[in-house]
Amino acid sequence: MRSAKVLVVNLGALGTEITKCLVLSGVGSLSLIDSHDVDSQDLESQFFVGKTDVGSKRLDAAAPRIQDMNPRVELYFDKDDFRDKPDSYFQQFNLIVATDLHSADIMKLNAISRRFNLPLFVAGLNGLSGYIFVDLIQFDATDEKLKSSVATPLKQVSQNREVIEVIEFLNEEQNKVYEKIVTRNIYSPFEKMLQEGTLKGKLTRRQLKRLTNAVPLTLALLTYADGAAVISPPELREKAAEKCSQLGLPSENLQETYIEQFAEQAGLEFAPVAAVVGGAVAQDVINILGKKQSPLNNFIVLDGITLDMHIFEL
Known part of the structure; x- marks a missing residue:
């Protein structure tokens, strides 16, 4: 620091x-x-x-x-x-x-x-x-936790995260064995995230249906490359529907109250x-x-x- x-x-x-x-x-x-x-x-x-x-x-x-x-x-x-x-x-x-x-x-x-x-x-x-x-870009983070009966394995945690090293050590003050876990995080650049980012296969069907409208609408607002002085709800709805398709979300879940709110409050x-x-x-x-x-x-x-x-x- x-x-x-x-x-x-x-x-x-x-x-x-x-x-x-x-x-x-x-x-x-x-x-x-x-x-x-x-x-x-x-x-x-x-x-x-x-x-x-x-x-x-x-x-x-x-x-x-x-x-x-x-x-x-x-x-x-x-x-x-x-x-x-x-x-x-x-x-x-x-x-x-x-x-x-x-x-x-x-x-x-x-x-x-x-x-x-x-x-x-x-x-x-x-x-x-x-x-x-x-x-x-790429970042290796270190976490420590008390070792359980099953040691933490080296594995792919998610699409962009992988446990690459696990080191056991004794906490002499507590007389307990801890694990130092090194996780490698890989990141996507903004342009790729905006154009290709998806939630397909990452959430359950129930989670997808319950997901807040703020997610596709936020991404939709980011498609205005240089911003917009006035954002019309119909245009924003169209862009949000496209983002729903990209993310793997049901576009019929978009609510008019959310669309109007985002159109009115963009950048506030x-x-x-x-x-x-x-x-x-x-x-x-x-x-x-x-x-x-x-x-x-x-x-x-x-x-x-x-x-x-x-x-x-x-």
């Missing part, structure tokens, strides 16, 4: 929550890049800015408050647009967290992160819903939802920097209506 150099792209509601958690956790170096000005939505969805900051740069307004949280963290603030940076700019970091991006920018950033073998987290909000995409930031999604991102970043516990792999959707938070390997 103390030697890690992390980049956070955009300081909206999600970026604020993630920044707070990482700074308080004691990450070694945190760089923030954001070219936006403070607007009225920022006042409703985050806590680093106030009314007197409207019209000024987010980073200018937020910097003093962020620095006050933990003076031991090295902080760097960059008010350029991240899209104007050369690819080499990103190479200096150990991990990238990007928020509030359109899918075209996600794909571009993901190509850069893979080129330099950098872990990437992407998160976004759609009103009462939110999502997290994770691409660690609500502070309570940002707290949940941002907290999940920050905790996983902390885990992987310490190489402890198996990380999220690779797409997570929060439904703020049902309070379900699904994790999928897509």
Whole structure:
């Protein structure tokens, strides 16, 4: 943690929550890049800015408050647009967290992160819903557990996870035998996940029928490469039906109330939802920097209506 150099792209509601958690956790170096000005939505969805900051740069307004949280963290603030940076700019970091991006920018950033073998987290909000995409490319996580009567075998746990090493050791303090389990996680890039990700054969028929509408609708919104000023419910329904077909979900389960909600709330930031999604991102970043516990792999959707938070390997 103390030697890690992390980049956070955009300081909206999600970026604020993630920044707070990482700074308080004691990450070694945190760089923030954001070219936006403070607007009225920022006042409703985050806590680093106030009314007197409207019209000024987010980073200018937020910097003093962020620095006050933990003076031991090295902080760097960059008010350029991240899209104007050369690819080499990103190479200096150990991990990238990007928020509030359109899918075209996600794909571009993901190509850069893979080129330099950098872990990437992407998160976004759609009103009462939110999502997290994770691409660690390949990551070996270590977990420890008390050994049971049956030793943990080396095996394929799922499509993208495999137990590759199990080491027994004696906990002298407890006088009990534990296992150190190394699990290899393989990740798909964002573009492949969006275009080819499926749940076919991964869930029971009952699970598929009960799956929240937020999943295909979130993926449908991500098909708008550069976003859309106005999203019509009929067009969104069509895109969501296509995603249902890709995922292996019954499209007849799509509900008009969900479709209208997602069309109306696309890109909106609500502070309570940002707290949940941002907290999940920050905790996983902390885990992987310490190489402890198996990380999220690779797409997570929060439904703020049902309070379900699904994790999928897509």
